[in-house]
Amino acid sequence: MKRKFLSPPVLLLLPAMIIIAAVVLVPLLLSLYTSFTPFKLTRPDTLYRWIGVRNYMRLFEDYYFWAAFLRTFVVLTIALNVEMLLGLGLAVLVNKAVSGQRALRTIMMFPMMFSPILVGFQFKFMFNDTVGLVNNALQSMGMERVIPWLVDEHLALFSILTAEIWSSTSVFAILILAGLMAIPRDPLEAARVDGCTPWQTFRHITLPYLMPFMFIAMTIRSLDIARAYDIVQIMTAGGPARRTELLWTMISRSGYVDANMGLANAMAYISILLSIFFTFYFFRKLMAARRYMGGAQ
Known part of the structure; x- marks a missing residue:
């Protein structure tokens, strides 16, 4: 009898x-x-104790978890909304550039090339109370009061959002620019002949063509933001008083600082559901x- 072996495709995919x-x-x-x-x-021995959904039930009653x-x-x-609007504006401006468009596209990609850790350190220095670029610029314009950007709970979250938006708006801009360059000329010419205004042309022809590209960018960025950790950890470490703590900074603190890995993994799976x-x-x-x-086509 002939021995049966795995098929060549399976053997190639096996490693x-x-x-x-x-x-x-x-x-x-x-x-x-x-x-x-x-x-x-x-306590490694706790790995073998089964407690069912007790970790998940504990999280449902945890104020700090639901706040995060x-x-x-x-x-x-x-x-997502701010990045989409800024990316759309950048893409339209670059697309209308008569000369130097390649250089503009390259410059537009620069923020994507920085690692989130480096972006966090950049903006932590910029929003520093005493030596930060933002406070120094405001004081040079006549403001006497020092603004505690990374200490005040609302301003700290605003600072994190600023860093996040700066580093990732180019994702939307590049994808939307690709959509603008792929739009067929015939519908635009037909709208111009029919007497449509630039806004009507953009609203009814250009924007529908761009929506698939926008949703691709939103899908990518929603996954990134839902697991945001680096920028928040570097800039505020979840402070002040855990007021800027997001899901993954809380998961990291629970798992590696408090050593409660079972509870941290339960948080992680709830975060995955959000993603x-x-x-x-x-x-x-x-x-x-x-x-x-x-x-439409």
């Missing part, structure tokens, strides 16, 4: 499948298991925009 299982699948299943245990890094959850949602909503929700929402919007464009 990649083993690596993915070792690097992604096994840690994912282990973290899911530990979210149902009271596992502490300082709501704060993450607010930051995500504000950042899945936004991804699914923007994916549906993207599909609707593509169907609209298909019908």
